[in-house]
Amino acid sequence: MLTTVEKIIFIILALTSVGFTYHGFKTIFDSIRKGRSAPELKNVPINLVKAAITVLFQRTIFKARKGLSAIHMGLFFGLITYAFVNLIDVLEGFVPGFELIYGGKNLSNAPTGLVNAFNLISDVMSGFLLIAITVFFVRRFITKDKALMYRDNVLLNEKVKAGAQNSDSLTVDVFVVMHVSAHLMTQAFRLNEGPDPFMPVASFLNSIFGASQTGVHVAWWISLGWVMFIIPYLSRSKHTHFFMSPINLGLAKQNPRGQLDPAVPLKVLNGNHHDPGAKHIHDLAWTRVLDAYACVQCNRCQDVCPANFQGRPLSPSALEVNKRYLLKEATFGSHPDRLLLPLTETVISPEAVWSCTTCYACVRVCPVGNEPMADIVDIRRRMLIDGAELDSGVQNALQSLATNGNWMSKGKRLRGKWAKDMEFPVKDATAEPVEHLWFVGDTASFDERVVPNTKMVARIFNQAGLDFGIMYKEESNAGNDVRRVGEEGLFEQLVEQNMAAFGKAQFQRIVTTDPHSFNTLKNEYPQFGSQWEVKHYTVTLLRLFEEGKLTVKNKLSHYKVTFHDPCYLGRYNGGFTAPRKLLGLLGVEFIEMPRNCENSFCCGAGGGQIWMGKVAPGERPAENRIKEALTTFGEGASGKAQLFIVTCPKDMIMYSDAVKTTGNEGKIEVRDIIQLIAEAVGVEEPKVAEAVPA
Ligand code: SF4
Ligand code: SF4
Structure with missing residues (x-):
């Protein structure tokens, strides 16, 4: 259905998008690799498969906030469905006569039942995605859920204070709304023979806007044009967790919960000299640099933190969020020098470091396997070596x-x-x-x-x-x-x-x-x-x-x-x-x-x-x-x-x-x-x- 010129433009856009995405993730992986060596991980391929299954069934998010987690689960399945929807949309744009409306009746030998099932699922999921994203939008921007906020005494990156998380969320919310609505409109404009019972939402829109070939073109470009922009953007936003959280879960702590990582991992001892503990972000084990990219920024860990409850300046989620924005400023921004600042100035205040009860609640509740508590212990280790003033x-x-x-x-x-x-x-x-x-x-x-x-x-x-x-x-x-x-x-x-x-x-x-x-x-x-x-x-x-x-x-x-x-x-x-x-x-x-x-x-x-x-x-x-x-x-x-x-x-x-x-x-x-x-x-x-x- 696309003209030749449109096809060429789309291919150029897609290649550009892939290039920026590659650059984004390469920058992230280079940064993670600079972290200190971690205790040896065993059975990584098997654990990655297990993590993928865990993510697929969204097992870890239900440890807290059950209602919101259910909506998040729907959102997740909606986005997975949309990977297939986008593929079909591209085929509909590039392959003449390829259309799945009306059970794919224009295609020879189309499995009508399967096509109808796909149409129904994608149509209903589209509607659900719009509802789910509205819930999350209202929660963050209208009702301003306190669970997403930080106490005034918690050290926060300047960008976060200025609302960087909100702009990231808004960008993705707008993307989902535009992308999904435009896809629905593409399908609605295609329905030139009236409603398709397996596409109830698109049929409803068709009853209002009617069928239009120009409409199909415009809506198709809005829907897929956004994808070309959003994929590279994700690697530069807090939404890297889409990709990094399954990896993080697969590489999560393997030793018993009650066993801290040694102050200096053995591999490092046998190689270069390193002082124990962590002063700068890349003194942390690379698996815990990865934590920052995997963090959903959901604040579940803050909810269960006894120190935060008491009003002390500790928030395990702020620690991960600050790490993330510090790395972003240093790698994608123009402040690589900030990596040389002590973590106690950039990600967590000294008072917060000494507020942790090491109760493990934050690690236990984290849906992506992050270990903010382990960072705190490493920071304490180095502070003691550097002669930090201790409580009497x-x-x-x-x-x-x-x-x-x-x-x-x-x-x-x-x-x-x-x-x-x-x-x-x-x-x-x-x-x-x-x-x-x-x-x-x-x-x-x-x-x-x-x-x-x-x-x-x-x-x-x-x-x-x-x-x-x-x-x-x-x-x-x-x-x-x-x-x-x-x-x-x-x-x-x-x-x-x-x-x-x-x-x-x-x-x-x-x-x-x-x-x-x-x-x-x-x-x-x-x-x-x-x-x-x-x-x-x-x-x-x-x-x-x-x-x-x-x-x-x-x-x-x-x-x-x-x-x-x-x-x-x-x-x-x-x-x-x-x-x-x-x-x-x-x-x-x-x-x-x-x-x-x-x-x-x-x-x-x-x-x-x-x-x-x-x-x-x-x-x-x-x-x-x-x-x-x-x-x-x-x-x-x-x-x-x-x-x-x-x-x-x-x-x-x-x-x-x-x-x-x-x-x-x-x-x-x-x-x-x-x-x-x-x-x-x-x-x-x-x-x-x-x-x-x-
Ligand atoms: S381990 Fe420390 S940071 Fe984590 S919840 Fe307990 S007190 Fe808070
Ligand atoms: S560390 Fe885990 S629980 Fe805390 S905000 Fe990040 S993803 Fe949520």
């Missing part, structure tokens, strides 16, 4: 960890004091063989608010006949939070100390009460030679019940309880089942909070936050969580005591404080699960002997 509390904790092996400024010999005060001997695993080496952790060993629970764990283990021992003064902090603060050297020192202590002991497995210790012992110590099985105490306790070594004597139906999943037990290590099964055995009335399991909300203590001397203003995540628990329990007295159950010593402290600061004492009580187990199995603290009168 963190500084004191690190000093104490270096000298005492604990963050609480306690002498090493005091670590096992609680055990020496017990009514039965607690074995020293470094002196005699035990089956279970109990790695107690700092908070459970030293903090007077938690020590009674530690003692109760020992009593329950003892009652069940568990062969266990502790390492007394030989145990050091496991180093989980030290590593996440960025102190890689100190982390390695602590690992060395603990590995030396393990070497002195004879045991079959490690059991921990602290999820943070559990995480690093399980996921990171194997990199340093540890081969032991590591269990959280909830798993060990459940096994003791299942083997009949513990039995419930008193059902606890007088308690209404909810349970908080600690990040390092739940989201990092999938430890969701054992605590819930235990609560089930105890006979309590159990109610889940809305944010549970993978979606649990961090208490705010991780990543060194519990060490901070300066308390940030705003409602603390733990306070918000206590309110969530009370809302879950609902109004009105049920006659039952309301309990907030924890399985982490740090949670015991964070939430007990939060109950006080929110003025909810008397309404809800924080208890470690061991306290309920003790009550159910009938183990009590021994009575203090009454003083004998002189």
Whole structure:
């Protein structure tokens, strides 16, 4: 249907478009390749295929915002359909007599059923695309959904502040509307024999505008002319995610969630010198430079960030967005010099860097497999090497960890004091063989608010006949939070100390009460030679019940309880089942909070936050969580005591404080699960002997 001149013009435009697109993506890949080497990725082709399937079924976007995700899914399928629609449109333009209207009746041997099905799908999808794009337009430009905004205290690239994301979105919105409408009009103008029942939208337009060959030409050019412009534009806009997110998913982190990338990947160590951590954008592993191009800029990660919730200047999405616009300015713009500016001036403020609790919620929720948290840890690593000023509390904790092996400024010999005060001997695993080496952790060993629970764990283990021992003064902090603060050297020192202590002991497995210790012992110590099985105490306790070594004597139906999943037990290590099964055995009335399991909300203590001397203003995540628990329990007295159950010593402290600061004492009580187990199995603290009168 196109004239020869039109065909030549189209081919020239198409080749120009391909040229600009090639240049765009080459620039992007060159920039990604400048990133530091990443931990080795295995089975890349298989993972890319899996990622393509994941993207095809849009599996990852439904982790949050289900309604909008459904519309996004429709938009995605609409655009996929349009790849075929455009191909057919080109054929209709170039091949004389090739038309699919009316079941392709002008074509010899056309599979009428198939053609009608295609016409119906493309027609309905066109209508849906227009509706979906209108929803997203209204959300961004009319109702101005707050979820797409950033707090004023979050560092933002100047272009982003000036509305670069909005102009990108507007360009694509206008493209979709123009492209789809023009395609529908092309088909409407073709219908010279009246309506086609398999093209309801085009038929409706035909009933208004009628058929016209000139109309077909004009609409065809508007529809496909836009495509020639938009494809190269996409590589220069935030919509690179169309192409880069499947690649990013295919190359996503392969090691366990709880295992941070080493400070300097081995390949780099064997090659050029690099300081650990990241000061500039290309100090990041190339897979995390790629993150910036894959980012959908959806802010799902910001929604779940506890630091952002509290009003702190951290937004994981702003971090990725800033990376993206920094790279754009440097590669497509005229500011390559900006790549030499520290990341703490261009993508995230120093205060935001130190606000992260390393809860992993942002990484977990990201639909394209981005890891903003890993960037933050790398930036911390370099800031420490460069002598950045640290919060005094963190500084004191690190000093104490270096000298005492604990963050609480306690002498090493005091670590096992609680055990020496017990009514039965607690074995020293470094002196005699035990089956279970109990790695107690700092908070459970030293903090007077938690020590009674530690003692109760020992009593329950003892009652069940568990062969266990502790390492007394030989145990050091496991180093989980030290590593996440960025102190890689100190982390390695602590690992060395603990590995030396393990070497002195004879045991079959490690059991921990602290999820943070559990995480690093399980996921990171194997990199340093540890081969032991590591269990959280909830798993060990459940096994003791299942083997009949513990039995419930008193059902606890007088308690209404909810349970908080600690990040390092739940989201990092999938430890969701054992605590819930235990609560089930105890006979309590159990109610889940809305944010549970993978979606649990961090208490705010991780990543060194519990060490901070300066308390940030705003409602603390733990306070918000206590309110969530009370809302879950609902109004009105049920006659039952309301309990907030924890399985982490740090949670015991964070939430007990939060109950006080929110003025909810008397309404809800924080208890470690061991306290309920003790009550159910009938183990009590021994009575203090009454003083004998002189
Ligand atoms: S790890 Fe948690 S605190 Fe840190 S940026 Fe992600 S969501 Fe926010
Ligand atoms: S990092 Fe992931 S979750 Fe965050 S804005 Fe980008 S795509 Fe969305």
